[in-house]
Amino acid sequence: MALAPLVAGNWKMNGLAASISELDRIIAGGRALTNKLELLVCPPATLVPAFAARARDSGVRIGGQDCHWEDSGAFTGDISAPMLADAGARAVIVGHSERRLGHQESDEQVRSKAQAAWRAGLTAIVCIGETEFERHAGATLSRLERQLGESVPDGAKADNLVIAYEPVWAIGTGRTPTPADVAEVHGFIRKRLHIRFGSEGHAVRILYGGSVKPSNCAEILTVDNVGGALVGGASLKAEDFLGIAGTYR
Numbered sequence: 001m002a003l004a005p006l007v008a009g010n011w012k013m014n015g016l017a018a019s020i021s022e023l024d025r026i027i028a029g030g031r032a033l034t035n036k037l038e039l040l041v042c043p044p045a046t047l048v049p050a051f052a053a054r055a056r057d058s059g060v061r062i063g064g065q066d067c068h069w070e071d072s073g074a075f076t077g078d079i080s081a082p083m084l085a086d087a088g089a090r091a092v093i094v095g096h097s098e099r100r101l102g103h104q105e106s107d108e109q110v111r112s113k114a115q116a117a118w119r120a121g122l123t124a125i126v127c128i129g130e131t132e133f134e135r136h137a138g139a140t141l142s143r144l145e146r147q148l149g150e151s152v153p154d155g156a157k158a159d160n161l162v163i164a165y166e167p168v169w170a171i172g173t174g175r176t177p178t179p180a181d182v183a184e185v186h187g188f189i190r191k192r193l194h195i196r197f198g199s200e201g202h203a204v205r206i207l208y209g210g211s212v213k214p215s216n217c218a219e220i221l222t223v224d225n226v227g228g229a230l231v232g233g234a235s236l237k238a239e240d241f242l243g244i245a246g247t248y249r
């Protein structure tokens, strides 16, 4: 059976304790939507416990933005998947381009992080995406194929893996690929997942991410093989986030 679409908000390094009022607005507005789709909010780690407590029984789920590949140990400043699960998270983003590029994370590390997420019972949202240079070089699909092959562990299932296709050049820029480009890439990702994981790969949700807004979500989210959105900037305002989710109303 097909899983409901997933609209996930990546708050990045934004949000203080007072931001729980924004979560309250998402929970309130989400009530009319969560029978049709899943809503996930990924605040900074400092807010995961309070957000998870507030969202309990609401239909809105809370996730982390990154985790270490080890469960515990001498890794100053890092957060492990069991810690996120213990704080009430249900999912974690791994391999976001801001981690891959800003923190030099390799495909192998991303794969280990996804495995750590699974050990802790979390859904791994594995991000992949080409840079503008790679796109211009005609290397988009080969780049994605490599990231998919090396960042996604064996054993992926529709209920433990979500892929987020986020072209690096579209993140935070206001630029988006055309629906035809999104269709080509998502169709390609679907094919690779299907070849590797069979019927589970057929059912894994493939999110689009990168400058998704209320004004452009309808044309992107209705493309074949787009199973939802990973939303950055526009997820910080409940009204915009809910406006995007409302595509699936």
Ligand code: PGA
Residues within 6 Å of the ligand: 010, 166, 170, 171, 172, 173, 209, 210, 211, 212, 230, 231, 232, 233, 234
């Ligand atoms: P954006 O970010 O929506 O602000 O472009 C998306 C993301 O990085 O997940």
